[in-house]
Amino acid sequence: MTASTIELAVTPDDxxxxxxxxxxxxxxxxxxxxxxxxxxxxxxxxxxxxxIVLWRHGWRDAAWVSLLRVVAGSLLIGQxxxxxxxxxxxxxxxxxxxxxxxxxxxRRWFGAVTASVLxxxxxxxxxxxxxxxxxxxxxxxxxxxxxxxxxxxVFGIVNGLVAAKLLNEDD
Amino acid sequence: xxxxxxxxxxxxxFVVLVAALAVGVSFPLLWAGGRPERAVVRVDGKVVAEFPxxxxxxxxxxxxxxxxxxxxxxxxxxxxxxxGPRQYCVQQGWLTRPNAIAICAPNHVSLSLSGRExxxxxxxx
Numbered sequence: 001m002t003a004s005t006i007e008l009a010v011t012p013d014d015x016x017x018x019x020x021x022x023x024x025x026x027x028x029x030x031x032x033x034x035x036x037x038x039x040x041x042x043x044x045x046x047x048x049x050x051x052i053v054l055w056r057h058g059w060r061d062a063a064w065v066s067l068l069r070v071v072a073g074s075l076l077i078g079q080x081x082x083x084x085x086x087x088x089x090x091x092x093x094x095x096x097x098x099x100x101x102x103x104x105x106x107r108r109w110f111g112a113v114t115a116s117v118l119x120x121x122x123x124x125x126x127x128x129x130x131x132x133x134x135x136x137x138x139x140x141x142x143x144x145x146x147x148x149x150x151x152x153x154v155f156g157i158v159n160g161l162v163a164a165k166l167l168n169e170d171d
Numbered sequence: 172x173x174x175x176x177x178x179x180x181x182x183x184x185f186v187v188l189v190a191a192l193a194v195g196v197s198f199p200l201l202w203a204g205g206r207p208e209r210a211v212v213r214v215d216g217k218v219v220a221e222f223p224x225x226x227x228x229x230x231x232x233x234x235x236x237x238x239x240x241x242x243x244x245x246x247x248x249x250x251x252x253x254x255g256p257r258q259y260c261v262q263q264g265w266l267t268r269p270n271a272i273a274i275c276a277p278n279h280v281s282l283s284l285s286g287r288e289x290x291x292x293x294x295x296x
Contacts, residue, residue, distance in 0.1 A: 109182035117183075117190050146201055149194040157187060164178040 017061055021068035024049040028073035038144070040087070040127060041151040044159060046073070047095070047119060051112050051163035059100055066092045083135055087127045094126025095119035112167060116160025120152035207269045207284035210248040212241055215279050224248060224284070234278035241282055250275060250282055 024046040054062035074085040102115035212220040230241045237254035247265045255277035263273045269286030
């Protein structure tokens with residue numbers, strides 16, 4: 001009997017994406033340990049990694065890293081397929097859509113901070129919409145919008161600045 | 172601080188400004204909760220009088236125990252006096268929100284505020 005082995009071909013692309021996704025997952029898990037005043041208000045540090053990947057390797061890589069972070073991060077925290085997972089997934093998809101637009105803006109005028117702020121607002125927008133449609137079928141959830149908006153603004157700017165700084169140091 | 176600001180590109184400042192403006196506007200827009208417009212006085216659940224909350228005035232309504240006096244002021248209303256033994260509706264003070272209600276149960280009188288857009292189904296203390 002011959003030993004059968006299944007070998008998966010790993011491309012350099014795969015390794016690069018995996019490396020970045022690992023960094024994003026580590027940040028997401030570390031962040032889950034932080035206390036939050038309101039579910040949904042958190043820094044979203046993993047998005048710094050997504051922004052850097054977007055800038056250096058394009059939207060496709062950023063989408064891989066972002067979605068791997070959502071799936072693997074939720075598995076590690078024990079949230080996989082729980083409501084929080086779907087909220088995170090919706091947020092990630094919405095912010096990836098925003099990033100697809102942001103990356104097309106002229107680089108001379110718009111930097112990582114623009115991308116970060118747009119993504120942060122798309123993130124909470126998508127989450128609020130899902131929460132309204134599915135989890136809390138009442139317009140009352142929109143009363144939280146100003147709070148989420150404020151946190152998206154603050155953390156969007158901070159994450160964008162950090163990403164811009166890290167990108168700057170590389171150049 | 173200066174080193175961080177240098178990372179901003181011109182468009183970034185614009186985007187941040189627009190976002191901050193949107194957040195600033197969203198607070199009063201979503202949290203205003205509407206204004207009361209009319210005071211409604213009921214005896215035994217039937218509306219006996221309705222006043223716009225514009226000009227100050229007093230209204231006296233008779234119930235089984237005696238007379239209840241309602242005071243209307245711009246934007247608010249209260250039960251000024253009531254013959255009931257425990258005076259809950261009087262101690263409630265001024266009502267200022269839509270759908271707030273003061274009930275003088277012993278005298279069968281209630282005072283409630285109504286607004287175009289009600290933020291609550293009912294409010295009592």
